[in-house]
Amino acid sequence: MESLEQIPLLHDHHNHLAFYTAMHKSIDLSKVKDYKKALCLMQKLGKGINIVTGWHFYSYIKEDIEKLPPVLICDTTLHSFIMNSKGKEKLENRFPEIVENIENPEWVENNLPEILKLIPCINKITRNDIKEFFNKLEDDFIYSIDDMLTPSVDFIKTVEEAGFSERCNFWMDIKTYKNTPEKLRNKVIGIKLFLDGAVGTETAAITGYKSGSKGIKVSTKENLKNNLSYIESQNKAAAVHAIGDKAIDDIISVLEDNNFSISLIRLEHATYITKSQAVKCKKMGIKLCMQPNFSIDAKLFDGKVKKECLKRNNSFRMLIDEVGYIPGEDLLFGSDGMPHGAEAALENALFPIYQNQKLKLTEFVKGYCTDAEINKKISFKIINNKITNIKKIII
Numbered sequence: 001m002e003s004l005e006q007i008p009l010l011h012d013h014h015n016h017l018a019f020y021t022a023m024h025k026s027i028d029l030s031k032v033k034d035y036k037k038a039l040c041l042m043q044k045l046g047k048g049i050n051i052v053t054g055w056h057f058y059s060y061i062k063e064d065i066e067k068l069p070p071v072l073i074c075d076t077t078l079h080s081f082i083m084n085s086k087g088k089e090k091l092e093n094r095f096p097e098i099v100e101n102i103e104n105p106e107w108v109e110n111n112l113p114e115i116l117k118l119i120p121c122i123n124k125i126t127r128n129d130i131k132e133f134f135n136k137l138e139d140d141f142i143y144s145i146d147d148m149l150t151p152s153v154d155f156i157k158t159v160e161e162a163g164f165s166e167r168c169n170f171w172m173d174i175k176t177y178k179n180t181p182e183k184l185r186n187k188v189i190g191i192k193l194f195l196d197g198a199v200g201t202e203t204a205a206i207t208g209y210k211s212g213s214k215g216i217k218v219s220t221k222e223n224l225k226n227n228l229s230y231i232e233s234q235n236k237a238a239a240v241h242a243i244g245d246k247a248i249d250d251i252i253s254v255l256e257d258n259n260f261s262i263s264l265i266r267l268e269h270a271t272y273i274t275k276s277q278a279v280k281c282k283k284m285g286i287k288l289c290m291q292p293n294f295s296i297d298a299k300l301f302d303g304k305v306k307k308e309c310l311k312r313n314n315s316f317r318m319l320i321d322e323v324g325y326i327p328g329e330d331l332l333f334g335s336d337g338m339p340h341g342a343e344a345a346l347e348n349a350l351f352p353i354y355q356n357q358k359l360k361l362t363e364f365v366k367g368y369c370t371d372a373e374i375n376k377k378i379s380f381k382i383i384n385n386k387i388t389n390i391k392k393i394i395i
């Protein structure tokens with residue numbers, strides 16, 4: 001079976017522009033499968049503070065890391081970090097709290113925006129970096145994005161000066177937003193809140209870890225209620241990071257108990273949403289912003305998460321066929337940059353592990369593609385359930 005397809009470039013509804021632009025200047029280990037090789041590569045780093053991304057070795061030897069040049073290592077989930085003593089020395093004056101708590105998973109989850117905003121502070125971002133990064137995104141078939149963790153208004157200005165602000169919606173975490181001068185807040189479309197962590201680090205609040213872990217909830221219901229009231233008062237949209245069913249329960253219960261008039265509430269990820277939760281969310285007009293590329297987690301986390309829970313990962317058929325979610329209307333797609341781009345997203349959407357994760361190409365296009373009028377498209381072939389020959393074409 002062979003077919004030739006053409007679809008518009010993507011609008012990635014969940015990305016991290018500042019963070020990944022800064023990361024672009026760092027070493028990426030995501031393709032390095034061998035622990036010793038990863039160490040070898042880091043051994044060659046410079047004497048200043050080095051940022052390393054894509055670390056996916058869940059166990060490591062502390063002494064190995066201590067022998068390296070000053071380093072801050074971010075694992076692939078972006079919810080877990082390692083910093084050696086030399087790295088800490090470099091950063092402790094500017095960021096004492098982060099340095100002190102970087103190995104405390106509970107603190108990390110509760111202060112994630114602060115850590116993610118630290119990276120663009122270290123690797124300062126210029127107009128040219130933004131330009132280069134958007135070019136790279138376009139090479140990965142992404143035309144425009146929602147930046148879910150904009151670090152400052154200065155950063156927005158850099159994006160504007162680089163000429164790319166039309167291709168980016170800016171969202172801020174609540175602390176950054178409150179620190180933004182009132183007259184500049186119109187540049188921000190919404191505020192991002194966090195309810196739980198990630199599955200890789202066993203901090204997402206799912207029921208189903210084999211270890212018995214309960215995950216970490218980073219917000220009480222009271223706190224969530226107050227933050228939503230604030231968002232309502234500011235007339236902004238709300239994007240709520242909730243991967244696990246237990247975190248999703250909290251947002252549903254807070255919204256049921258309070259009658260907020262917030263123009264847009266999005267659940268970010270909602271990876272393990274149950275059918276009864278989805279029915280309630282749909283009824284309350286909550287949009288879901290999900291990542292087809294995370295469907296692979298159903299295989300990746302086989303050792304960590306019980307099968308009955310993994311089977312719930314990205315249940316797109318349940319959401320669309322049984323609950324009535326409509327791609328492009330209240331079901332939106334993005335990548336979270338893990339990885340960026342169309343290829344992994346298409347592969348996972350069209351040919352997933354479980355049939356319940358499957359998206360039709362028309363659904364993918366509605367939920368994930370830009371409607372901007374541009375003269376470029378993504379062209380690819382499907383041969384034997386594989387995406388091949390994917391390329392950007394001018395039309």
Ligand SMILES: [Zn+2]
Pocket residue numbers: 014015016148336
């Ligand atoms: Zn994210």
